[in-house]
Amino acid sequence: DAGVTQSPTHLIKTRGQQVTLRCSPKSGHDTVSWYQQALGQGPQFIFQYYEEEERQRGNFPDRFSGHQFPNYSSELNVNALLLGDSALYLCASSWRDRGTGELFFGEGSRLTVL
Amino acid sequence: KQEVTQIPAALSVPEGENLVLNCSFTDSAIYNLQWFRQDPGKGLTSLLLIQSSQREQTSGRLNASLDKSSGRSTLYIAASQPGDSATYLCAVTTDSWGKLQFGAGTQVVVTP
Numbered sequence: 001d002a003g004v005t006q007s008p009t010h011l012i013k014t015r016g017q018q019v020t021l022r023c024s025p026k027s028g029h030d031t032v033s034w035y036q037q038a039l040g041q042g043p044q045f046i047f048q049y050y051e052e053e054e055r056q057r058g059n060f061p062d063r064f065s066g067h068q069f070p071n072y073s074s075e076l077n078v079n080a081l082l083l084g085d086s087a088l089y090l091c092a093s094s095w096r097d098r099g100t101g102e103l104f105f106g107e108g109s110r111l112t113v114l
Numbered sequence: 115k116q117e118v119t120q121i122p123a124a125l126s127v128p129e130g131e132n133l134v135l136n137c138s139f140t141d142s143a144i145y146n147l148q149w150f151r152q153d154p155g156k157g158l159t160s161l162l163l164i165q166s167s168q169r170e171q172t173s174g175r176l177n178a179s180l181d182k183s184s185g186r187s188t189l190y191i192a193a194s195q196p197g198d199s200a201t202y203l204c205a206v207t208t209d210s211w212g213k214l215q216f217g218a219g220t221q222v223v224v225t226p
Binding site for chain 1: 118145146148150155156157158159160163165203205207209210211212213214215216217218219
């Protein structure tokens, strides 16, 4: 049973560029959430997708956008990159109908903005 | 606004000692609490999930307690091993959708 998979694992961009990160949820999961983790801090909630709709959003600017596909996989897009966007981006999946709220995380995508 | 705090920020123990990690939260109206392990540069591994109606959960050498009224959870790791070295994060959610509010973590080093 494959867990949550994310790609790419590492990437380097320059300020002003755009980036797309991808996530495939754990088998059977239908809800995908994205988190940003700066060095030495706990992850911060970006947004959550269910039934291809953004269900809730954290305190992140509109430069951060996402999408969920019919197969439940998801993308995170960040436009006009800033140095402060350098972080580990984590994708988490869960099974809405189970209702426990338990999340399972992928290994993350490490973004460096120069 | 919910705030989650983990003290201490770092902890070093000799192999074989029991580990006690603390997590506190300001709003007791939580749905559940999760403990995670994170190795350097890696993702999060779920260790234990405690529902708000539960007082504790156990898995092998790990035991987590929850006291909602006082806003505290404690993770106990028995007979620590060097392989337990990692950062341990606790997180709470206020509903079944699982939007997590994390603490900053406790970095643990177990020395041989």
